[in-house]
Amino acid sequence: MHRLGAVAIKNSVYALPATDAAREDFAWVHREIIDGGGEASVCEARFFAGLSDEQIEALFHAARNADCEALAEEARAVQKALPRRGSIPEERRAELAGEVARLRKQLADIAAVDFFASTGRVTVEGLVHGLEVRLEGGASEPSTKRQPAALADVRGRTWVTRKHIHVDRIASAWLIRRFLDPEARFKFVSGKGYTPEPGELRFDMFEAEFTHEGDRCTFEVLLERFGLADPALGLIAEIIHDIDLKDAKFNRPERPGVECLVNGLAMVERDDEARLARGAALFGDLYESLARKRE
Incomplete structure (x- = not known):
């Protein structure tokens, strides 16, 4: 079942999305169980209570x-x-x-x-x-000699990322609107099979123009690609890296607090626009705090 990508709902009850491929996979499993002398049922269902x-x-x-x-x-x-x-x-x-x-x-x-x-x-x-x-x-x-990307090439564009934004996507969207294009528009899509439309730029998703490179998160990549050398942004990048990649590379003391706030935000807000608005305020305040500490 794990090989098929199914998840356990309870003992001996497994679920897959209702697709033709999933139905075929479950049909083969059903046949193997019956041929082995066992009992099995395959059904398409919706949950009206419980989960x-x-x-x-x-x-x-x-x-x-x-x-x-x-x-x-x-x-x-x-x-x-x-x-x-x-x-x-x-x-x-x-x-x-x-x-x-x-x-x-x-x-x-x-x-x-x-x-x-x-x-x-x-x-x-x-x-x-x-x-x-x-x-x-x-x-x-990572190259530090690459010519910074031109702001003129990204202004007036729609930035596309995956739905259910979390720390790297929230922080990256804040960075884009605060430092690259105040009029940037955002679009939240399914992470699988999305074909970009003319004028769109993708970030923090597969085959995106701006996404993880090596062991760097999208926020770090944006800083490098646009030549943003602000020390306070560098500190935020270290915090985002440790939360997103979970490798404790920088061990920033602010990490647990920021992670707790972002997790709470995601639990309260299901709508991506609402998450972005509240997240932008959070990272804006964090930026001001870190910038003034260095003055």
Whole structure:
């Protein structure tokens, strides 16, 4: 059942989204159980009491995020095995390439059953892609010499990201509207299968123009790509990184408080526009506090 991406509702009751592929998967499982002398039933159902659709979707998110977090830990272990600078010795390259190929295959398996575009997949996608670039002879560390992107190229655009925004997407949207384009518009879409329309820029989603790169979250990537060297923004980036990637890289003392506030905000506000409005106020206040501390 785990291989199919099903989640357990209670003992011996498993659920998948009502799609043709899911029906076929359950039909095969049903046949295997019956052929083995067991009993099974497959039905299409809606919950009228007990669990809500949102709660069931949360079960899928939790299951895939757990898979992604475990895979991210493996990717970070491979990352640590790479030399920070210089070329990779040829005797290690083939071995590391095999490990990265395995990670990519496992990520593809997770993606196949990630029905609701879990937040953790963006993180592990960035890590695996970073490893692939490194093995192909790319930079050992994020470039600091890249020419900053031109603000004129992103102003007046619609910025698109995944629904149910959380810390990295909330902070990135605040950064975009505060420092890149005060008139920026935002659009929240399903994380799977979205085709951008003319004039749209995607962030913190798969194949986006601005998303995780290596072990950097989207907020960090935006700072680097637009040459935003404000020290207070750098501190916020470290906080966002530790909350989003869960790797304690910076150990900022503000992290637990900010994480608690963002989690509470997400629990109270289901609407993404409302989350963004309240989150923008939160990060605006945090920015002012950190900026004045450094004066």
